[in-house]
Amino acid sequence: MTPAAAPVPGAAPLLAVRGVKTFYGKIIALKGVDVEVRPGEIVTLIGANGAGKSTLMMTIFGNPQAREGSIVYDGADITRMPPHEIARLRVAQSPEGRRIFPRMTVLENLQMGASLDKLKYFNEDSERMFALFPRLKERINQRGGTLSGGEQQMLAIARALMARPKLLMLDEPSLGLAPLIVKQIFDAIRELNRTEGLTVFLVEQNAYHALKLAHRGYVMVNGVITMSGSGRELLENPEVRAAYLEGGHH
Structure with missing residues (x-):
């Protein structure tokens, strides 16, 4: 299964998250996160339940807002924008829980x-x-x-x-679904990226499927990005395999 269309090499990021810290009350959920997504890429964020993946997705979309750091999308600083204004910039989200x-x-x-x-x-x-x-x-x-x-x-x-959308954000699209349906959904995402060059940022607990689909991936542990690389590099990484793939889907 080949990854989707090649993204534009050397392009400025469509989405750049820099040093983002997000709090729930006094509890820090994101502890200085750096992530970027370039035009035409599928980028996945994997990590255990409660690692902060969905919080990052929601922070990018403006609710909750980042307390520190910056979020730049398509050249515009959206760090303090409300969600409805972000949506107008052609960012679409398929949230967790559908x-x-x-x-x-x-x-x-x-x-x-x-x-x-x-x-x-x-x-x-x-x-x-x-x-x-x-x-x-x-x-x-x-x-x-x-x-x-x-x-x-x-x-x-x-x-x-x-x-x-210019950027499609998907939060846990495979959660609770039968393997055949998961395959259909991931095939559809790959097809959209391949034929239309759609840029996708994907948060997913199913690390195996997500990394096979993605051009690049990030690993999040307790609100911190601990690792990044191409989808293939992360799939073959012994630490990633031990934490997210062993006993999982092969």
Whole structure:
């Protein structure tokens, strides 16, 4: 399984996180994090549960805001921006726990994702989503809350993609899903990156799948980045193997 399209060599980062510290009350959750994502890359952040991965994802998206450090996206400092302004800059997030609108149909959920452009590209983009996730087309008039976990995850990603993002942030897309569904979702991410050059920042506990997909990866332990490298380097790293891959998926 080859990684996706080659990112632009030597390009300035699309996303640069520098020295970011995030607190919950007096508890420090991120302790000076440096991460960057270049245009056209798939970058993954792996780590144990509670390492601070989702906190980093939420901090990039402006809630909670970083107390120290800076977050620069596409040349703009977004460190103090509220989430709705960050979304307007073409950053889309598929959050942990999916958070689709359960009472709305599949179609209505996709419309919510496309609202940034006042549904201007809705027909064309929804067709792209149905080609990517045929299951959603079969469920088009079904309420989100009645879908299976895998279908809800597909809908969460499709809804994020309807905003035509330059950067797609995915938080634990494989959580609680059957291996076959996980493969479908990771294949879809690879395909979007390969055909459209979509830049993806992926937080994932399933280190094996994430590192196979990613151009580069970071390892987070207790709010600190402890290691980084290409997806392949991290997959072959003895420490990473021992901590995240042994007894896992091979």
